Amino acid sequence: MTAFAMLLLGSAPAPLAAQESSFSQVERGRYAVATGNCQGCHTIPGEVPFSGGRGLETPFGTIYAPNITFDEDTGLGLWSKDEFYRAMHEGIARDGSRLYPAFPYPHFTKMPRDEVDAVYDYLASLPRVRKEKPENDLPVPLNWRFALRFWNWMFFEPGEFQPDPTRSAEWNRGAYLVEGPAHCAGCHTEKNLAGADKEAQHLKGGNLENWAAPSIRGGTHGGLEKWSEDEIVEYLRGGRNAHTAAFSTMAEVIELSTQHFTEADLKAIAVYLKDLESDEREEPEEADASVLAAGEAIYLDNCNACHVSDGSGVPRFFAPLAGSGKVNDPDPTTVVRVILQGARSVPTKVHPSPLSMPAYDWKLTDEQIAAVATYVRASWGNRGSPVTADEVGELREALKE
Amino acid sequence: MARKLPHVDVVLVGFGWTAAILAQELTDEGLTVLAIERGAWRDTPTDFPPTVAPDELRWYWRKEMFQNNARDTITFRNNRSQTALPMRRWGSFLPGEGVGGASVHWNGQTWRFLPSDFIAASHNRERYGELPEGMTVQDFGVTYAELEPHFDRFEKLCGIGGKAGNLNGQIQDGGNPFEGPRSSEYPNPPMHMTFAQHQFAKATAELGLKPFPGPSANMSRPYTNPLGCQLGPCSYCGFCEKYGCGNYSKASVQTTILPVLIQKPNFTLKTHNEVLHVNLDKSRTRATGVRHVDVQGNEYDQPADLVILCAYQTNNTRLMMLSGIGEIYNPATGQGLVGKNYCYQIMSSADVFFEDKYTNEFAGAGALGMVVDEYNGDNFDHSGLGFIGGGYIANWTTNARPIESQPVPEGTPSWGSAWKKAMAENFLKATSVGAHGASMAYANNYLDLDPTYKDAYGRPLMRMTYDFTPNDVAMSAFLTERMKEIAERMGGREIKLNLRDGPYDSMPYQTTHNTGGTIMGTNPSNSVVNRYLQSWDVPNLFVMGAGVFPQNAGYNPTGTVAALTYWAAAAIRSQYLRSPGPLVQA
Numbered sequence: 001m002t003a004f005a006m007l008l009l010g011s012a013p014a015p016l017a018a019q020e021s022s023f024s025q026v027e028r029g030r031y032a033v034a035t036g037n038c039q040g041c042h043t044i045p046g047e048v049p050f051s052g053g054r055g056l057e058t059p060f061g062t063i064y065a066p067n068i069t070f071d072e073d074t075g076l077g078l079w080s081k082d083e084f085y086r087a088m089h090e091g092i093a094r095d096g097s098r099l100y101p102a103f104p105y106p107h108f109t110k111m112p113r114d115e116v117d118a119v120y121d122y123l124a125s126l127p128r129v130r131k132e133k134p135e136n137d138l139p140v141p142l143n144w145r146f147a148l149r150f151w152n153w154m155f156f157e158p159g160e161f162q163p164d165p166t167r168s169a170e171w172n173r174g175a176y177l178v179e180g181p182a183h184c185a186g187c188h189t190e191k192n193l194a195g196a197d198k199e200a201q202h203l204k205g206g207n208l209e210n211w212a213a214p215s216i217r218g219g220t221h222g223g224l225e226k227w228s229e230d231e232i233v234e235y236l237r238g239g240r241n242a243h244t245a246a247f248s249t250m251a252e253v254i255e256l257s258t259q260h261f262t263e264a265d266l267k268a269i270a271v272y273l274k275d276l277e278s279d280e281r282e283e284p285e286e287a288d289a290s291v292l293a294a295g296e297a298i299y300l301d302n303c304n305a306c307h308v309s310d311g312s313g314v315p316r317f318f319a320p321l322a323g324s325g326k327v328n329d330p331d332p333t334t335v336v337r338v339i340l341q342g343a344r345s346v347p348t349k350v351h352p353s354p355l356s357m358p359a360y361d362w363k364l365t366d367e368q369i370a371a372v373a374t375y376v377r378a379s380w381g382n383r384g385s386p387v388t389a390d391e392v393g394e395l396r397e398a399l400k401e
Numbered sequence: 402m403a404r405k406l407p408h409v410d411v412v413l414v415g416f417g418w419t420a421a422i423l424a425q426e427l428t429d430e431g432l433t434v435l436a437i438e439r440g441a442w443r444d445t446p447t448d449f450p451p452t453v454a455p456d457e458l459r460w461y462w463r464k465e466m467f468q469n470n471a472r473d474t475i476t477f478r479n480n481r482s483q484t485a486l487p488m489r490r491w492g493s494f495l496p497g498e499g500v501g502g503a504s505v506h507w508n509g510q511t512w513r514f515l516p517s518d519f520i521a522a523s524h525n526r527e528r529y530g531e532l533p534e535g536m537t538v539q540d541f542g543v544t545y546a547e548l549e550p551h552f553d554r555f556e557k558l559c560g561i562g563g564k565a566g567n568l569n570g571q572i573q574d575g576g577n578p579f580e581g582p583r584s585s586e587y588p589n590p591p592m593h594m595t596f597a598q599h600q601f602a603k604a605t606a607e608l609g610l611k612p613f614p615g616p617s618a619n620m621s622r623p624y625t626n627p628l629g630c631q632l633g634p635c636s637y638c639g640f641c642e643k644y645g646c647g648n649y650s651k652a653s654v655q656t657t658i659l660p661v662l663i664q665k666p667n668f669t670l671k672t673h674n675e676v677l678h679v680n681l682d683k684s685r686t687r688a689t690g691v692r693h694v695d696v697q698g699n700e701y702d703q704p705a706d707l708v709i710l711c712a713y714q715t716n717n718t719r720l721m722m723l724s725g726i727g728e729i730y731n732p733a734t735g736q737g738l739v740g741k742n743y744c745y746q747i748m749s750s751a752d753v754f755f756e757d758k759y760t761n762e763f764a765g766a767g768a769l770g771m772v773v774d775e776y777n778g779d780n781f782d783h784s785g786l787g788f789i790g791g792g793y794i795a796n797w798t799t800n801a802r803p804i805e806s807q808p809v810p811e812g813t814p815s816w817g818s819a820w821k822k823a824m825a826e827n828f829l830k831a832t833s834v835g836a837h838g839a840s841m842a843y844a845n846n847y848l849d850l851d852p853t854y855k856d857a858y859g860r861p862l863m864r865m866t867y868d869f870t871p872n873d874v875a876m877s878a879f880l881t882e883r884m885k886e887i888a889e890r891m892g893g894r895e896i897k898l899n900l901r902d903g904p905y906d907s908m909p910y911q912t913t914h915n916t917g918g919t920i921m922g923t924n925p926s927n928s929v930v931n932r933y934l935q936s937w938d939v940p941n942l943f944v945m946g947a948g949v950f951p952q953n954a955g956y957n958p959t960g961t962v963a964a965l966t967y968w969a970a971a972a973i974r975s976q977y978l979r980s981p982g983p984l985v986q987a
Contacts, residue, residue: 305451305636305648317623317633317649344446352660353631355649358450 021121029122032115035265036108036181037257041065051075051129056102057209058195061138063102071128084120085113090158091148098148100136101156101195110161110180155196170264174272177265178203182257187213187249204278205329210398211248212331218270219277223325232270236261238350242315244324245355247338251346259348281330284385287378291386295375298368302360303376311380317355319345322380332373332387336395339369366392403692403700409435409669412691412705414676414720415712417502418959419945419966421654422555423709425628425662426970430978433667435703436711437693439675440468440499445655449505449645457802461643466506467491468498468713473856475715477907479868480845481732487854487862492908494745494915495643496713500672501654503713503913504959508642508767508799509618509651511561512956513552513964515778516545516581521841521952524779525789532789536872537742537842539951542923542932543968545581551967552960553584556616559652560624560632562589563616577613577772579780592621592635597753597760597832597891598771601796604890610773615795616960617768618652628661639800641767651767674701677858679708679724679942688942694858706981707941707973710919714948718848718918719863727929727938730847732866738929740849742842742917743865744953745905746792747873749881750835751888752808752897760832762801770797776883777955778839788875792838792955794884796891801828808833811897834888836880839955840916841872848918869903877901914958919948924987931985933972934965940983943969 021029033039042065044054052067052075067075076084083094091105092098099105108116161180163172178184187208190201205215205223215223224232227243235241236258239251246254258266300309306318313320321327326334342359345351360369366389373392377384411427413420416438424434443449453459460466468474468491476485497503517524519541525532532538565586566576591614594602602612619635626632635650649656662668673696680689680702690704710717721739722729728737772795774780783789800806808831809823851864869877881900888896901911922928925937934949936942945966947958954961976984 302452305638306633314623314633317631342446342450347660347664350629351625351631352629352664353649353656354446354660355631355633356446356450358446358452358647360452363452 025118025121026125029118032119033122034257034260035177037253039256040252042068048129050126051131052133053131058102063100063136064133066133067131068123069126069129070124071130074130074132081117081120085116088116098145104183104186106156107180107183109158112160151194170268170271174268177269178272184216188216203276207331207333210333210337212329212333214325214329215278216273217276217278218274221280222276222278224273226323229270229274232273233266236266239346239348240316240351243320245319245345247343247345254348255346284383287374287386291371291374292378295371298372299375321376327376328382328384332384335373336369336387336392339373340396403702405702408704409433411707412703414691414710416500416670417497418504418654418963420711421658422963422966423970424668425658428665428668430974435669437674437676438500438672442672443500445649449647451647454645454647455638455640457804462804464491466643468496474862476851476854476862476864478866479904481866485851485864488907493911494913504653505645506643507959510768510957511559511616511618511960513581514954514956514961517779518954519543519545529783535844537844539922539927541951542921548964548968549584551964554967555960555963557588558626558657559618560589560620560626561587561616561618562591562621563587564591564614566613575613577774578611579774589621589624592617592766592769594771595798597796597798600891601771604887605773607890610775612771612773615768615770615772619766619768620650626657630657630660632656635766637764637766639763639765642799686939688939709943711945714915714918714946715863717944717946717948721919722850723860729849732844732847740847740918742920742951743846743848743867744840744842744916745867746840746912746914746953747838747869747877747901748835748911749877749901750833750899751884752831752833753888753891753893754810754827754895755830756894759829761829762798762832765798765800767799770795776880786879788872790839790841790876790955792836792880794836794887796832796834810895834884836884837955838877838880840953841870842952843870868905874903914953916947916950916953919944920951921949922951933984934969935984937987
């Protein structure tokens with residue numbers, strides 16, 4: 001950007017341009033922002049939307065999302081459309097520094113220019129909030145942003161989404177949303193040591209912020225193999241379906257993002273996910289019979305009232321455990337964490353009741369939680385490996401921080 | 402000095418069933434609504450999840466579920482010759498406090514009063530002649546037919562399980578043939594009955610009676626109500642009355658309305674603030690808002706166009722008195738109306754002990770039961786009986802909570818090894834049949850302000866002057882005989898009668914069905930509020946709750962309280978807002 005353009009921008013800031021945007025352009029931007037769930041990271045829950053400051057815990061440290069309202073000092077007020085597109089497309093900030101890929105530009109790069117411009121116009125139309133973001137909490141050398149050059153060289157390929165001409169328009173729309181703005185891989189793909197997606201593990205499940213995100217591949221051996229397209233749509237729309245209920249991070253994604261999608265877009269996502277096959281799973285290690293017996297007794301005393309003695313739950317009310325992707329996940333983090341802390345189903349437009357499970361951390365010991373988790377993971381056709389008391393203890397400690 | 406707060410359209414005093422219904426209705430109308438609740442915020446996962454809901458010691462015996470009577474209570478006496486003393490520990494009834502009010506800790510028995518209950522005075526006069534001396538029973542001023550659509554709405558909101566006995570005038574097998582015509586079947590089927598209900602149904606059928614399942618707000622199956630709120634299926638744990646439901650299985654403010662209401666930008670709920678009185682303008686015919694106080698003692702004036710009292714019956718009555726609205730009833734002169742026609746109910750029961758059959762009453766629910774209604778209201782001929790009204794007779798299996806439930810046969814010592822032995826032998830093999838008797842208003846039963854005792858803010862306590870009436874006693878004796886005939890036929894080894902013959906004792910738990918004090922009626926000379934629950938004296942003030950019942954019927958009151966609330970809300974929406982002023986010309 002030239003000095004002249006900078007000057008121009010300084011004297012004629014973006015809001016003027018925003019006022020010129022047509023209603024339909026702003027609405028298009030609003031929808032694109034919902035597809036990208038920008039609000040999720042860029043808002044501290046309860047504060048002004050998009051005013052930033054929320055921390056994302058990564059294995060490397062905490063990265064804080066900036067204010068993306070158009071305040072001139074602390075937000076995007078001085079940014080041009082070109083600069084905004086460069087950030088979304090290449091991960092480069094207005095001052096030329098590199099953005100951390102916690103900002104999912106490896107996905108947003110797939111968004112076409114006019115879509116990104118609409119996002120810009122929408123954000124420019126919002127009330128401006130003055131709010132500085134906290135400094136990132138990253139160790140040397142990760143706080144040297146030029147190190148990201150190397151990361152990008154290794155793991156990042158800029159480029160807008162290219163449709164596959166051999167596939168339907170619906171499949172391509174789904175692929176665009178999943179791999180582009182919705183950035184599902186952010187949680188649902190395992191990361192390598194540098195924090196980049198492991199390509200071979202694409203959408204086969206990941207772990208972040210002490211949650212295990214299950215496989216969302218819908219073809220043979222995938223985590224959503226037993227879900228129909230309609231059930232995927234129902235889940236993303238209302239936060240519940242016959243198999244499960246959303247809570248935690250996915251609850252927020254549904255609340256702020258997917259429940260606002262058009263029916264056609266949800267269907268497109270379902271079509272795409274159902275097309276992704278996966279690898280056959282190894283048989284889990286067998287659980288000890290005495291542990292299973294103890295787990296069953298604990299289950300009948302504590303879990304049975306809602307989840308029912310055969311694990312069938314009350315579909316759309318209290319999550320079934322039989323066949324649950326979370327319960328069957330090779331990584332038991334989520335099932336153990338839910339027993340420790342409880343869980344709250346997301347209230348949505350379709351299902352406003354935030355039906356919740358209480359915490360058991362004060363009631364059950366590590367050993368008891370391990371036993372009941374092992375029991376539900378090995379019962380009613382489930383195939384999750386046993387959980388040890390040490391694993392429970394470690395998670396209990398980690399959650400205290 | 403009270404701080405003046407920004408104006409709202411509507412202020413609701415208290416936040417239980419009636420306030421939640423009104424808030425939902427009036428926010429739908431676009432009004433800004435503020436509810437002020439003196440208790441705490443409460444929700445299922447935080448306050449009564451399944452991990453702590455069945456704590457009998459905490460919730461019932463230590464009274465954590467109920468109004469804090471260290472700050473505000475009721476003084477009680479049986480008659481005017483006595484000096485009333487404060488109830489320092491709740492006994493006979495259990496007023497709620499906190500978000501959701503008593504909807505959190507009710508049993509869920511959800512009835513419609515009979516058509517004749519709404520016209521008790523004119524109906525009984527016509528059939529049996531003049532009412533006895535001292536009885537002050539009167540008509541509601543609203544009819545069953547007018548309330549029918551509002552009963553229907555509440556039953557659908559709550560997902561009531563039951564079996565209709567009268568669908569649009571057609572009597573239905575298996576339901577209550579005496580009920581008023583209903584426009585649709587219950588939204589859910591009846592609950593699963595246990596051994597005891599099967600014995601009761603058999604015994605009553607043999608006697609020529611028509612047993613039917615009690616209408617239940619404990620879910621017989623998963624239910625999504627018209628607002629989209631979800632209620633889980635009941636697990637029959639038996640912790641309903643006196644407890645919050647941890648499984649979302651009992652209709653309450655929290656399970657049926659709050660998830661939708663709390664998201665509305667035009668609704669605000671303020672907790673831990675107590676309304677001290679209604680503010681009036683100089684003419685004393687218009688409410689300007691309410692004065693309330695926070696827990697630090699700071700006082701506020703909340704201006705509003707419409708003030709609606711939604712607290713418990715005794716508290717609404719007392720707020721009217723403390724606000725100087727209307728004249729306080731004086732039984733010596735018969736003058737005044739606020740506090741008049743306080744009524745209760747009269748309960749008796751028969752325990753049935755089986756020799757070799759297990760009733761396993763620990764598996765139950767608040768409204769799990771079979772009922773007969775032949776002896777309720779005016780469903781039978783009262784000629785020569787010496788009383789009017791009646792009650793239903795039911796076999797409910799609500800619980801066998803271990804501290805509270807001690808079914809032992811007649812003659813068992815009340816402690817020691819013989820008592821323990823009897824408990825061990827009978828705990829799993831007993832059931833109980835109960836008669837739920839009506840209460841007719843008398844001139845000597847009333848509420849007023851206590852001359853001596855004051856609450857935490859220095860305001861006089863409510864004084865209750867009450868005893869069972871000649872009508873109550875005669876009716877209870879009659880019902881108890883009918884109940885005994887049924888109990889004796891249920892196949893048990895022996896029965897034990899638990900009579901209620903007076904004087905009324907405020908300590909043993911009987912029922913939280915207190916009524917009257919702000920009664921409704923046909924004109925300002927016989928009532929505090931008109932047929933739309935609007936104050937005759939202050940037309941921008943409405944009063945909800947069972948305080949408006951001129952007398953109490955032989956049913957649990959919640960269904961009728963809620964129907965009257967929907968009825969009042971409809972009148973406010975369709976008439977009052979267009980033309981604020983009296984909805985009935987005096």
